[in-house]
Amino acid sequence: MSNRISDIMVCAMARLIKNENTVFHGVSSHMPMIATMLAKATHAPDAVHLNIPGGVDPQTPNLRHYTSAGSELTDSSIASMPLSQIFDLSMRGGLDVAFLSGVQFDNRGNVNASVIGDYNKPKVKMPGGAGSAVLIPTVKTAIIWRTKHDIRTFVKKVDFVTTKGNVKYIITPLCIFKMYEGELILDFIHPTSNIDEIAANTEFDIRYIDIKYTPLPTLAEMNILNQIDPNDYRNIEFK
Amino acid sequence: MKNKLMDISSAVEMINDGDTIGIGGNVLHRAPMALVREIARARKKGLHVIKTAGAMDVDLLCAANSVSSVSAGFVSYESEIGFCNFFRQAVQNGTVKGHEHACYTIISALRASAYGIPFMPVKGLQVSDLVDVNDYFTKIKDPFSDEQISVVKAIRPDVTIIHVQEADVYGNVKFYGPIYDDYTLVAASKKVVISAEKIVTFNIESKVDIPHLMVDAVVEVQNGAAPCSCATLYDIDISSIKAFRSANLEDYLNKYEKLDRRTVDNEQ
Numbered sequence: 103m104s105n106r107i108s109d110i111m112v113c114a115m116a117r118l119i120k121n122e123n124t125v126f127h128g129v130s131s132h133m134p135m136i137a138t139m140l141a142k143a144t145h146a147p148d149a150v151h152l153n154i155p156g157g158v159d160p161q162t163p164n165l166r167h168y169t170s171a172g173s174e175l176t177d178s179s180i181a182s183m184p185l186s187q188i189f190d191l192s193m194r195g196g197l198d199v200a201f202l203s204g205v206q207f208d209n210r211g212n213v214n215a216s217v218i219g220d221y222n223k224p225k226v227k228m229p230g231g232a233g234s235a236v237l238i239p240t241v242k243t244a245i246i247w248r249t250k251h252d253i254r255t256f257v258k259k260v261d262f263v264t265t266k267g268n269v270k271y272i273i274t275p276l277c278i279f280k281m282y283e284g285e286l287i288l289d290f291i292h293p294t295s296n297i298d299e300i301a302a303n304t305e306f307d308i309r310y311i312d313i314k315y316t317p318l319p320t321l322a323e324m325n326i327l328n329q330i331d332p333n334d335y336r337n338i339e340f341k
Numbered sequence: 342m343k344n345k346l347m348d349i350s351s352a353v354e355m356i357n358d359g360d361t362i363g364i365g366g367n368v369l370h371r372a373p374m375a376l377v378r379e380i381a382r383a384r385k386k387g388l389h390v391i392k393t394a395g396a397m398d399v400d401l402l403c404a405a406n407s408v409s410s411v412s413a414g415f416v417s418y419e420s421e422i423g424f425c426n427f428f429r430q431a432v433q434n435g436t437v438k439g440h441e442h443a444c445y446t447i448i449s450a451l452r453a454s455a456y457g458i459p460f461m462p463v464k465g466l467q468v469s470d471l472v473d474v475n476d477y478f479t480k481i482k483d484p485f486s487d488e489q490i491s492v493v494k495a496i497r498p499d500v501t502i503i504h505v506q507e508a509d510v511y512g513n514v515k516f517y518g519p520i521y522d523d524y525t526l527v528a529a530s531k532k533v534v535i536s537a538e539k540i541v542t543f544n545i546e547s548k549v550d551i552p553h554l555m556v557d558a559v560v561e562v563q564n565g566a567a568p569c570s571c572a573t574l575y576d577i578d579i580s581s582i583k584a585f586r587s588a589n590l591e592d593y594l595n596k597y598e599k600l601d602r603r604t605v606d607n608e609q
Contacts, residue, residue, distance in 0.1 A: 266468040
């Protein structure tokens with residue numbers, strides 16, 4: 103068992119992957135990369151792991167601390183599929199799950215990964231949405247992870263709509279939101295948090311159907327996580 | 342086949358101020374850093390930089406005031422090192438225009454040029470402010486179904502720069518590890534400059550990845566991607582990347598000058 107936030111989030115992400123899903127993650131994505139590998143090592147052995155360098159199902163890659171897009175993902179994979187072809191796959195409806203992020207989210211499912219302030223004279227220029235603007239509308243299930251949960255991140259109205267589409271879940275250090283009839287509702291509360299903390303750190307109103315708690319990572323999950331990620335890169339975003 | 346081997350300064354002379362420049366590799370992997378540094382040393386101005394996901398390459402050119410716009414899906418060192426501060430500051434103070442794309446719309450825009458057509462329809466982008474605020478995106482009516490579809494304007498780099506593990510003097514190229522979007526860049530560009538770790542002799546067994554007819558200049562630069570990584574040869578040099586972020590740019594460029602220009606004389 104673990105009640106560390108990064109472990110709770112990675113296990114929650116892994117559990118959302120179903121067997122035989124085709125799954126993609128991008129750059130700056132250690133947590134989803136490790137979650138995808140965890141899912142493949144547990145309940146979803148036939149899921150397909152895709153990534154920026156194009157490694158298809160990398161086997162026991164020697165992960166690196168600074169990247170989730172290097173040759174370690176192609177060195178031990180059956181194929182090196184060009185990134186353009188992975189995007190093409192999503193465009194024609196063949197991608198099941200993509201993990202993406204951003205800086206602002208509202209409860210209508212709008213995602214901002216571009217700017218704070220005006221696009222043409224930004225107060226803060228963000229790195230950009232990478233694949234988000236085309237993947238979120240085309241992938242069947244877009245899963246957002248964000249390691250900050252505060253009122254500047256979960257806002258009533260985003261400054262800029264980089265994209266909107268098939269966001270189904272948002273996983274934060276406090277909880278899991280899900281899209282329900284076009285609205286982001288509270289789905290699971292991590293046992294390390296509570297509804298008051300979530301409400302205080304979310305600008306939009308918290309709505310829910312029933313309150314559930316995120317199951318903590320099991321001993322079996324933790325054992326596999328420690329094999330896949332012996333250097334604890336899944337915790338990088340919390341350092 | 343024509344011999345296209347030249348020294349790094351001559352290769353960079355193919356780039357004019359105001360040109361559109363495609364850059365190969367992805368984030369901190371196989372970025373053509375020696376060519377990027379030489380562009381900065383040559384004090385090129387007003388460049389329009391094209392890259393799906395950029396990092397130190399884009400940041401260094403912004404630090405050198407060589408850039409007028411950056412068209413990219415993502416510009417950042419990844420999680421550990423953080424934002425590209427020179428790029429970010431330049432966009433925020435208005436000296437560089439940040440043309441935000443999705444990585445795939447860069448690919449689509451390059452494909453349009455590779456296919457010789459003026460624009461490319463792109464799925465996705467149905468709901469995005471990017472379409473409203475940028476003149477390189479718009480929506481048109483599908484002439485066959487009458488449905489709306491987003492389109493991106495073609496991007497045709499004047500010069501694309503790519504670093505590879507092996508090339509020969511004629512411009513035949515072999516990659517090791519991920520190719521990223523390099524082939525699309527090569528096909529879309531007017532001119533292509535290759536820097537290679539090693540100049541080799543290929544034979545018919547080699548089955549190169551890019552044939553010589555696609556390439557205009559070849560430069561030999563050992564460690565030409567450093568301090569970024571080059572698959573099978575070296576990983577990133579994180580201390581050098583961190584040093585760049587705080588050091589004086591001239592000093593930093595000087596430190597690499599000898600290494601970048603250490604071209605081996607090849608007989609014709």
